Amino acid sequence: xxxxxxxxxxxxxxxxNTFTNCGLYFDFYGYYxxxxxxxxxxxxxxxxxxxxxxxxxxxxxxxxxxxxxxRCNGITIKDLLIFNVRxxxxxxxxxxxxxxxxxxxxxDIVLFLSSCNRIFENRIVGVxxxxxxxxxxxxxxxxxxxxxxxLFEIPTE
Numbered sequence: 001x002x003x004x005x006x007x008x009x010x011x012x013x014x015x016x017n018t019f020t021n022c023g024l025y026f027d028f029y030g031y032y033x034x035x036x037x038x039x040x041x042x043x044x045x046x047x048x049x050x051x052x053x054x055x056x057x058x059x060x061x062x063x064x065x066x067x068x069x070x071r072c073n074g075i076t077i078k079d080l081l082i083f084n085v086r087x088x089x090x091x092x093x094x095x096x097x098x099x100x101x102x103x104x105x106x107x108d109i110v111l112f113l114s115s116c117n118r119i120f121e122n123r124i125v126g127v128x129x130x131x132x133x134x135x136x137x138x139x140x141x142x143x144x145x146x147x148x149x150x151l152f153e154i155p156t157e
Contacts, residue, residue, distance in 0.1 A: 021084040
C-alpha cells in the first residue's frame with residue numbers, strides 16, 4: 001500500500017501524481033525531518049487531495065485522501081474518510097493538533113517526535129482482503145490525549 005516510499009529523504013519535488021489504494025509514505029531515518037523541505041503539490045489519493053504541509057500553523061484539513069504534517073502546529077484534521085493508505089495521517093515533529101471524526105480503513109495514524117495532540121472519536125479498521133493492521137503508531141512522541149477511539153480488525157474467513 002505504498003505508492004512512493006521515501007526513507008531518510010529530503011528536498012524532493014512530488015507533483016501531479018494519482019495514487020490509487022496507496023499513497024506517499026515518509027520513513028525518516030534519524031532527524032532528516034528537521035531539514036526536510038519537500039515540495040508536494042497537485043497529488044491525489046483515491047480521488048481526494050493529498051494534503052502535505054510543512055511549517056504551517058492553525059489550519060483545518062477536512063477534505064483529503066491522505067494527510068502528512070511536518071513541523072506543524074495547531075492543525076485540525078477532521079471528518080475524513082481515508083482508505084487503503086499506509087500512513088493515512090502522518091505527523092512528524094507536529095504539536096497541538098486535533099485529529100477527530102475520521103474513518104480510516106486499512107490505514108493508520110503515525111506520530112513521530114510529536115506531542116500534545118488530541119486524538120478522539122476516530123475509527124480505524126483493518127478490512128480484508130488487504131489484511132492491513134489497524135493501528136495508531138507513535139514513536140518518540142508523548143503527552144497525547146486519546147479518547148473515544150475505535151481500533152479493530154475484521155478477521156479473514
